[in-house]
Amino acid sequence: MLDPETAALLRAVLDELCENVPRLETSTRAHVASKILEAATRREWTVEDLKAAGRQALEGKPTMWR
Known part of the structure; x- marks a missing residue:
């Protein structure tokens, strides 16, 4: 289990990257x-x-249609 500060940091990074x-x-x-974690x-x-x-995950994000 993550402590509250770490969870908040991971959430903030996710929210920023996925804005x-x-x-x-x-x-x-x-x-x-999952990649951030x-x-x-x-x-x-x-x-x-x-x-x-997180950026690397976004660049290689899976897509259903190619």
């Missing part, structure tokens, strides 16, 4: 969130590390 992602695109937001579990705690993981 242009519609709320209904839950799969994209979930993908980004993975970075956090690898002890990549700086805000820039977390944002980099």
Whole structure:
């Protein structure tokens, strides 16, 4: 379980990175969130590390139609 400060940090990073992602695109937001959380579990705690993981997830986001 994450402490409240860490959870707030991860949420803030997610919200910032997904500000242009519609709320209904839950799969994209979930993908980004999972990559941010993975970075956090690898002890990549700086805000820039977390944002980099999230940006990388957005660049490689899964799409249904190609």
